[in-house]
Amino acid sequence: xxxxxxxxxxxxxTLMLTSEEYCHFLVDDARVRKFDEAKLYLDHLEKTNELxxxxxxxxxxxxxxxxxxxxxxxxxxxxxxxxxxxxxxxxTILVSARTRSVPALNSExxxxxxxxxxxxxxxxxxxxxxxxPQIISxxxxxxxxxxxxxxxxxxxxxxxxxxxxxxxxxxxxLFPYAHIPQWPLPNKEDxxxxxxxxxxxxxxxxxxxxxxxxxxxxKCADDTMDSCSFGARFQSWCLRIGPSPRWVQFEHSGLDAxxxxxxxxxxxxxxxxHETVAGAF
Numbered sequence: 001x002x003x004x005x006x007x008x009x010x011x012x013x014t015l016m017l018t019s020e021e022y023c024h025f026l027v028d029d030a031r032v033r034k035f036d037e038a039k040l041y042l043d044h045l046e047k048t049n050e051l052x053x054x055x056x057x058x059x060x061x062x063x064x065x066x067x068x069x070x071x072x073x074x075x076x077x078x079x080x081x082x083x084x085x086x087x088x089x090x091x092t093i094l095v096s097a098r099t100r101s102v103p104a105l106n107s108e109x110x111x112x113x114x115x116x117x118x119x120x121x122x123x124x125x126x127x128x129x130x131x132x133p134q135i136i137s138x139x140x141x142x143x144x145x146x147x148x149x150x151x152x153x154x155x156x157x158x159x160x161x162x163x164x165x166x167x168x169x170x171x172x173x174l175f176p177y178a179h180i181p182q183w184p185l186p187n188k189e190d191x192x193x194x195x196x197x198x199x200x201x202x203x204x205x206x207x208x209x210x211x212x213x214x215x216x217x218x219k220c221a222d223d224t225m226d227s228c229s230f231g232a233r234f235q236s237w238c239l240r241i242g243p244s245p246r247w248v249q250f251e252h253s254g255l256d257a258x259x260x261x262x263x264x265x266x267x268x269x270x271x272x273x274h275e276t277v278a279g280a281f
Contacts, residue, residue, distance in 0.1 A: 003061040004073055005082065008051060008095050013042040030058040049098040049153075050140075051083075053091050081130035087141035094140065096133030104155030104173075109207075112159075112171040114184035116207035118214040121185070121247075122225060123177060123195065123235040127202030131174055131224060132156050138220040162213055170208035170217045177203045186239060191247040195235070 007016065007025040016022045017031055017039055030038040041055035056062040056070055065073070074093065077083040084094040113119070124131075136153055139160060150161040156174040161167045177200040180188055185205070206221055208214040218238075225234055236250045 001073075001076075005077065005097075007059050007061065008045075009097060009101075011101065013046045014039065016042060025059060025061070027058055027060050027063050034058060045095070049095050049102075050086075051093045051095050053093065081128075081133070084130075084133050084137035086137050089141065094133060094137045096130060096137070099133055099136070099153050100129060100155065102154035105152065105157040105159055106155075106173070108159060109157050109171040109173045110184055112169055112209075113173075113205065113207045115209065116171075117209050117241060118207065118211055119186065119239040120206040120214075120218050120221070121191070121237045122204040122206075122221060123200040123237070124202040124204060125200060125233055127156070127174055127176060129156070130229070131202075131204060132158055132172065134224045134227070134229065135172060135217070135220050138223050139217065142216070142220065160213060160217060162210060168208070168210035168213055170206065170210060170213040172204070172206050172217055172221070174202060174204050177201055179203075187245055187247060191237060194237075194247060194249065200235070 007013070010016065010022065010025070016025045017035065023031060026038060038055070038058050041052045041058070045051055045055065053070075053074075062070060074083060078085060078093075082095070082097040084096045086092050086094055132153065136151060136158060139149065139151060139158075148163055150163070150165055150167075152159045152161070152165070158172040160170045160172070162169070175183065180192060180203060183205070185191065204221060206214065206217050208217070222236075225236070237247050238250065240246050240248045
């Protein structure tokens with residue numbers, strides 16, 4: 001099992017083609033007759049952390065396995081949160097375990113958060129390392145009409161750009177709940193004062209000045225939370241914009257029920273612009 005996972009986790013997969021130290025990961029034919037094919041797949045893995053399943057027969061540990069055996073092992077690694085399937089892309093799998101070795105984009109995330117007009121926060125019982133990869137896989141599987149999305153990730157951070165790396169951006173990051181005071185969240189004192197529980201250990205933040213990107217990434221986050229892969233207990237909050245911005249909780253029935261949206265945040269943002277959403281959200 002370790003032999004199957006090791007080449008997928010290699011820090012620089014293309015070295016398998018050029019270095020004698022790592023060539024044992026590939027079948028001999030991958031460095032000769034199928035060199036161009038192997039290079040294409042290894043380049044893609046190195047740059048995007050996405051595995052093209054056509055690379056597996058070119059890896060020595062995977063080559064002896066039947067197609068059914070390969071699928072069983074991929075399913076096992078997926079359940080272990082080491083891999084993530086990408087819907088609508090059957091031949092591509094996100095090697096989620098690789099994202100942990102990439103440095104976090106904390107400074108860029110903080111910069112976007114400090115100037116964001118749209119901010120959502122999910123309070124979680126655990127800060128699971130699989131949450132960001134799951135959100136990445138959902139973002140890669142969905143299509144945003146008329147746009148081309150660029151994703152960059154590292155550690156527990158994710159940046160999603162519209163069109164190109166310099167275009168509008170949405171930041172997603174996971175951090176300990178206790179670190180909320182350290183992040184440039186607007187009205188964070190108001191938020192902390194409203195939280196009814198103190199047992200949360202993690203916080204997932206989605207922030208952007210681009211409402212379309214924000215809405216899209218909130219949908220990815222909602223889908224991840226609703227999967228219950230990381231537990232079913234969480235709170236979702238969003239910053240209400242307007243003359244007096246304040247934090248609004250979703251999917252709950254509090255004392256001020258008429259000012260809260262009882263459905264998901266995704267549903268609230270899909271409402272008609274003329275409807276009242278979470279107290280003129």
